[in-house]
Amino acid sequence: MTVIVTDTGFGADNWSSGYVALADVTNDVVALDVPSDTDPAELGKHLAGVAMIRVDFPSFADGRGFTIARHLRLNGYTGRLRAKGHVISDQYAMARRCGFDEVEISDALAQRQPEGEWAFRADWKANDYQSRMRG
Numbered sequence: 658m659t660v661i662v663t664d665t666g667f668g669a670d671n672w673s674s675g676y677v678a679l680a681d682v683t684n685d686v687v688a689l690d691v692p693s694d695t696d697p698a699e700l701g702k703h704l705a706g707v708a709m710i711r712v713d714f715p716s717f718a719d720g721r722g723f724t725i726a727r728h729l730r731l732n733g734y735t736g737r738l739r740a741k742g743h744v745i746s747d748q749y750a751m752a753r754r755c756g757f758d759e760v761e762i763s764d765a766l767a768q769r770q771p772e773g774e775w776a777f778r779a780d781w782k783a784n785d786y787q788s789r790m791r792g
Contacts, residue, residue: 660767661739662749662760664779667772670761672737676711679703693721697728704729707736711761714742723755730756746774 661668676690677683679700688709691700700710710729712722726738740752741761752760762770 658764659761660764662762662775663758664753666776666779667767672709672739674709676709691725693719693725695725697725700725700729701732704734704736707734709737709739710734711739711741712757714740714744717743717745717748719743723751726752726756746770746778749775749778 659670661670672688674687676688677686678690679692679695682689682703686703686707688711689703689707691710691712693713693715712725714722722740722744726740729738737759738757739759739761740757743766744752744760744762745766749760
């Protein structure tokens with residue numbers, strides 16, 4: 658099982674349409690599973706009609722997923738964007754700032770880092786250093 662983390666806390670996964678691996682994309686894809694080594698520039702040609710993109714984080718030390726999310730948002734993707742895998746609670750604010758709507762974590766990670774640790778970082782807009790410096 659997995660746990661979905663949003664600004665309101667832990668929840669169940671309500672996405673039921675499945676995912677298609679980026680390597681298997683054909684026409685009429687509703688949801689994409691994107692590996693962390695994907696070139697963000699290559700995603701643009703696959704986004705027509707895609708309602709959900711799930712970006713894999715194979716390790717908490719692998720930040721390429723943040724780049725993918727930021728690139729998607731800067732290039733106009735408005736669908737649901739989910740980080741999946743080894744994202745830790747300390748990275749939640751960064752994930753939200755980069756454009757992710759939610760984070761999918763394992764039950765084991767949710768036990769090691771309970772909901773309170775994630776909720777502590779849910780006010781990600783108030784603690785944004787770059788926005789404070791610009792404003």
